[in-house]
Amino acid sequence: MRRVTTTAPEVVIRALVTDSGLRGLVEIIVVICLVALLLEREMVRHRPGRWAGPAGRNLTALAAPLGIAWVAIAVRRFLELAGV
Amino acid sequence: MRALAPQGIRPGTHWLLVYGGLILIGEAILALFDVALGAAIHAVLLIAVASHAAYSRHEGDAQLSVMGLIPLVRLLSIVMLIPGIAPIYWYALIGAPALVAAGLAIRAMGASLADIGLGRPQSLMEQVVAASIGLPLGWIAVNVIRLPGLPAEGVHPLLFLAMVAPFVVLLEELIFRGLLQRAATPHGPLVAIVAPNLFYAATYFSTASTGDILFMGAVGMLFSFIVYRTGSLWGVIGANLLLRIALQI
Numbered sequence: 001m002r003r004v005t006t007t008a009p010e011v012v013i014r015a016l017v018t019d020s021g022l023r024g025l026v027e028i029i030v031v032i033c034l035v036a037l038l039l040e041r042e043m044v045r046h047r048p049g050r051w052a053g054p055a056g057r058n059l060t061a062l063a064a065p066l067g068i069a070w071v072a073i074a075v076r077r078f079l080e081l082a083g084v
Numbered sequence: 085m086r087a088l089a090p091q092g093i094r095p096g097t098h099w100l101l102v103y104g105g106l107i108l109i110g111e112a113i114l115a116l117f118d119v120a121l122g123a124a125i126h127a128v129l130l131i132a133v134a135s136h137a138a139y140s141r142h143e144g145d146a147q148l149s150v151m152g153l154i155p156l157v158r159l160l161s162i163v164m165l166i167p168g169i170a171p172i173y174w175y176a177l178i179g180a181p182a183l184v185a186a187g188l189a190i191r192a193m194g195a196s197l198a199d200i201g202l203g204r205p206q207s208l209m210e211q212v213v214a215a216s217i218g219l220p221l222g223w224i225a226v227n228v229i230r231l232p233g234l235p236a237e238g239v240h241p242l243l244f245l246a247m248v249a250p251f252v253v254l255l256e257e258l259i260f261r262g263l264l265q266r267a268a269t270p271h272g273p274l275v276a277i278v279a280p281n282l283f284y285a286a287t288y289f290s291t292a293s294t295g296d297i298l299f300m301g302a303v304g305m306l307f308s309f310i311v312y313r314t315g316s317l318w319g320v321i322g323a324n325l326l327l328r329i330a331l332q333i
């Protein structure tokens with residue numbers, strides 16, 4: 001298996017591409033993570049005190065990319081279902 | 085010395101060690117043993133770090149949220165790819181949302197681009213010299229370490245640059261030598277230079293090559309030292325890009 005030098009190691013990618021069950025499992029983990037962060041963001045947003053603003057922004061910073069990932073997962077799954 | 089650090093604000097050392105250790109364990113498990121278990125550890129860590137930063141009453145702990153970027157990039161690197169699309173484009177799929185996260189993290193920290201090291205450098209010549217270090221590093225990587233290049237055979241050089249410069253090089257430097265080093269700098273120069281690069285080296289666990297991991301860890305520390313001394317990321321961004329180009333040639 002070819003190795004690469006990046007923050008996106010191909011060893012992991014290849015393993016997941018060839019194992020759709022494993023890929024699905026990690027996708028579920030990502031979605032759970034996204035939902036947890038969004039729920040927490042909602043709780044923090046309405047929290048009084050000086051931390052509410054920065055804390056909410058920190059959570060947004062981590063949740064936003066997972067939201068993008070969720071959209072990508074949904075599009076890919078839709079394309080797979082459509083047979084594209 | 086022009087260190088990238090908010091004065092007087094620092095996360096608790098013990099929490100840096102705890103989360104840092106767990107990130108290393110998660111990377112090792114994901115890369116060497118079990119992808120799903122490693123991904124689950126990263127997901128739990130992401131939520132734990134975000135929660136800790138959100139709820140802690142210690143002002144410096146807000147800086148801990150930048151540690152969430154490592155589990156985040158790892159999760160993205162697993163799910164943000166589409167089989168059938170050329171691998172060179174996968175770096176954009178992974179890197180674009182990760183750059184969004186880094187940008188939002190900078191905003192959340194109330195930092196400017198200059199605070200992170202992306203402002204106008206104080207000495208242009210200093211940065212040019214720093215960037216030129218990428219050439220000998222590239223030579224060592226190719227001829228001594230025999231580091232493999234990215235999966236970009238037959239890719240047009242401009243496309244290679246368009247994918248690698250922002251989504252591999254800028255992303256790595258922004259996260260490891262920018263945000264993480266900024267959070268670690270109040271703990272002293274040793275922690276600032278070593279800690280972010282332990283994580284950086286850990287992202288290469290999946291190469292399963294001790295030489296690759298040690299070399300990239302050493303390169304990261306050299307880059308961190310340069311950033312610590314010059315206060316700018318531009319030189320090491322140039323050096324990292326030259327290293328990648330050398331590997332490809």
